Amino acid sequence: MENTTDFQYPHTFILLGASGDLAKKKIYPTIWYLYRDNLLPEKTKFIGYARTKQSVTDIREKCKKYIKLLPGDEEKFEKFWQSNDYFSGTYDKRVDFEMLNQLITKFEKGPVANRIFYLAVPPTVFEDVTVNIRNACVSIKGFTRVIIEKPFGRDDISSSKLSNHLAGLFKEEQMYRIDHYLGKEMVQNLMTIRFANQIFCPSWNRENIASVLISFKEPFGTEGRGGYFDDFGIIRDVMQNHLLQILSLVAMEKPVSLNPNDIRDEKVKVLRHIRPIKQEDILIGQYVGNPDGQGDEKLGYLDDPTVPKDSVTPTYALATLFINNARWQGVPFILRCGKALNERKAEVRVQYKDAPGDIFNGHAKRNELVIRVQPGEALYLKLMSKSPGMTFDLVETELDLTYSMRYREADVPDAYERLILDVFMGTQMHFVRSDELTEAWRIFTPILKELEEQHVKPVPYRYGSRGPLEADMKLGENDFKYSGSYKWKKPVC
């Protein structure tokens, strides 16, 4: 039974891996915020499941420092924890899942009841857990939806093995593959900016746009996650998923409708026009300690005790992708991501070509549309204007939509809140379909293999810097012009 989306029915949200890091830092806080804001079906029960022997009180204690509790919410918070239960069991024994099923069933009064399973478990137990859910826990009087987190494999073969495994157990419409960047406000805004504004529609192409730069920067290193990270590296961790998802939303054609499958069809189509990345199109880096820095900044990636001393895993990567279709042929899409850099930032820069037929003696700078995903959502369009007053000089300025100024009262929800709510509502628009994954791995697997097999050494860059110096040269080679002359004056309110 799939089509039972209706908030009047009982729902059970089962969190597998309830003793883990993701659960305490992200999922419990998220379900509390949704519950607090009355966004979930009234009859929702939450059940945690993991091997650890613990109680709901223990979970509550562990989550304490990650949950924001506002004054006045105390009573509701108590009620929230009363709606929680916990069951300790193995991941590989069907009998434990049969007992979990009995527990879920106890709360399911009435003819219809729905179940959502959130898999916050490591890839090693993934297959066992999904088989056991399928065999012992699917709802017989409502829908069963399964939320899964990356990694969705580590190359084309492992990813397709995983997809085939899941396809043997669940229908695609039951699967919700999370890429949490798809839950971010400005990423969700990309389609509106592009397709609801006639001003952008006709200029969004190779005739007008010189290059597109999509960046992700983090000001901290692997921080104890070195073990996991070393097996994946920044390309798998951020570029192949978050940045490629953003690219597909920036570059896809207008979908037939807002139907999730129409959108995902267009995303897949544009990815199919991208050829696998070659070594000359990529630059990789690895951070080293900054002797002048403070605390962790002094430590390089290789100083992490969980990282092999000769590791060549990249913590920084810049790759240029080309979309071989009529709209984009020849336009570089530059994806850039790194850890231990100088700031936290995720943004898209759409850089327009120089205005042809120069009459301003080279003083006119390129237009640039900046979509800042974080921190502080903003959309600004850099343009040239006449300097105010008697002069006829040019000035670089901007049309600026900064959310904190324009939408002071707006409460921008966290990505996970939106995405988990989407699962309750049954909308897959912001989730990754299996054919998107196939295309993403087709583009990235050859280069990942080449880098690993040839043991290609990443370029060192200092903790807290902007990344390898060579990266700026790559930008220039790919028609991204940085003038350094743009100055932003924060408006005084």
Ligand SMILES: NC(=O)C1=CN([C@@H]2O[C@H](COP(=O)(O)OP(=O)(O)OC[C@H]3O[C@@H](n4cnc5c(N)ncnc54)[C@H](OP(=O)(O)O)[C@@H]3O)[C@@H](O)[C@H]2O)C=CC1
């Ligand atoms: N609405 C708002 O809140 C607005 C805020 N601003 C703020 O004003 C500031 C400047 O705006 P911004 O658009 O970033 O201006 P710029 O075009 O001057 O870009 C500055 C960025 O360029 C990059 N950069 C520095 N050196 C080089 C180089 N040699 N080659 C290539 N890139 C280089 C750096 O980012 P990186 O290290 O990532 O390469 C730097 O942060 C920002 O802090 C921005 O957030 C501006 C407009 C509106």
Ligand SMILES: O=C1O[C@H](COP(=O)(O)O)[C@@H](O)[C@H](O)[C@H]1O
């Ligand atoms: O998926 C991941 O994303 C986080 C960054 O997420 P953000 O929402 O804080 O921008 C990153 O730290 C992590 O390495 C990666 O796995």
